[in-house]
Ligand code: SF4
Ligand code: SF4
């Protein structure tokens with residue numbers, strides 16, 4: 026049934042690394058699936074877990090939070106906090122039996138255009154296999 | 167440390183008596199602390215004139231203490247952490263105040279201290295063995311019956327009449343370990359395993375020791391009363407731990423998965439009482455009460471268009487899961503949220519289930535120490551690699567029901 030299902034992935038990408046990496050993938054003409062809807066944030070730590078939950082509950086098939094590699098955050102420590110918050114969020118999803126594999130945290134630097142494309146391709150494939158987010162059938166959220 | 171002979175040597179306790187019941191004895195003790203000038207005021211639950219509630223009152227008047235002071239009230243209409251926070255939020259208490267609370271309230275106070283919403287200077291923390299509390303609504307419906315029911319609760323320590331989270335509470339007493347690690351408190355009042363009319367005063371800090379010394383009470387290590395208290399407390403802690411695991415497994419089967427989660431919360435009327443009464447929902451303005459969650463009509467119509475329909479008020483599950491993502495690590499399983507829920511949703515049972523898991527993941531225990539930062543306020547450079555990219559074995563439990 027999901028032959029032509031193209032997942033919609035909301036990506037919160039930090040301006041300094043991942044967003045620039047996405048740009049590089051673009052200008053280098055590296056192919057990747059048109060699944061990602063990028064939202065630029067100043068730092069991955071700007072992403073309140075609520076943004077992720079909200080995207081998920083509003084029907085995104087998956088959510089990506091991406092930023093600079095640990096140690097490379099433009100604001101020194103932002104992504105370390107991001108990782109902790111994200112880990113808690115994942116635990117909550119797991120504990121509640123929500124689909125934690127529709128969430129992803131990845132570090133992609135400004136020079137990693139190739140990695141950006143790989144992450145999106147890999148993630149898209151995984152979500153394709155899972156199918157659309159079942160919340161879309163729920164009115165009483 | 168593992169030397170079994172050392173068991174019990176670290177903790178010291180002083181027996182105190184004088185009242186007809188243990189709770190009367192506690193009042194007697196508190197009165198003495200005021201009379202001897204140990205404290206300038208006490209913050210403790212006091213029976214309201216109507217006899218139907220037990221709010222916290224800052225007491226200086228010994229007569230009020232004697233008439234209405236309730237060291238262990240049958241209900242928890244306000245979480246003690248909130249009471250201490252409203253007292254000291256704008257700064258430290260200018261004179262010495264002793265706050266007497268149940269252990270979960272003390273833990274919440276410590277979390278609020280870490281969140282800079284409680285100032286502990288001049289606050290002396292006293293905890294007391296807790297048999298649980300009755301659901302606040304049951305009590306309000308018939309206070310007389312409630313008083314009688316609570317009498318039984320006190321006798322049996324583990325009655326089904328107390329709230330579900332109290333029935334499975336395994337942190338109802340002070341730390342039993344020798345080093346006293348496990349909860350920040352100055353003095354604990356032990357009731358378990360002790361004859362009626364008597365109590366055990368256990369100091370957990372230098373300030374606690376000082377107060378006892380001022381009252382000429384000499385805490386002894388070992389001793390019959392101390393070991394009776396400890397044995398009973400240990401036994402009950404173990405039993406409750408088992409019950410907690412069992413009850414949580416059962417709760418999991420009811421709440422896990424999108425459909426179950428929706429069913430659990432579909433009665434929710436979005437009143438946000440649960441957030442407002444929660445001691446550790448610390449924000450001055452909750453995100454969910456802010457303009458940020460209000461969208462233009464166009465947005466809702468678009469969502470309704472995409473999905474066919476959309477509920478109003480919207481975002482019930484977002485509120486629940488979002489709240490968990492903010493405060494799970496500090497949740498003290500106090501049950502206040504559930505008490506306040508007009509729709510009888512098992513909010514605290516769900517929150518504490520998730521909280522236990524999240525806290526264990528970080529090896530964190532709320533209220534254990536004032537130095538240990540809340541895990542979201544700190545980090546290690548190398549950690550948590552297991553959550554990066556696409557972790558193996560991620561769950562997809564919602565599948566089964568959505569078929
Ligand atoms: S979520 Fe409920 S049980 Fe947990 S601390 Fe808040 S009020 Fe207490
Ligand atoms: S739900 Fe979140 S934003 Fe609202 S008070 Fe609690 S912690 Fe703060």
Ligand code: SF4
Nearest residue numbers: 434435437438440507
């Ligand atoms: S108190 Fe109950 S009804 Fe009100 S918002 Fe919380 S869960 Fe919903």
Ligand code: FES
Nearest residue numbers: 039068092093099
């Ligand atoms: S600036 Fe990129 S993660 Fe902080």
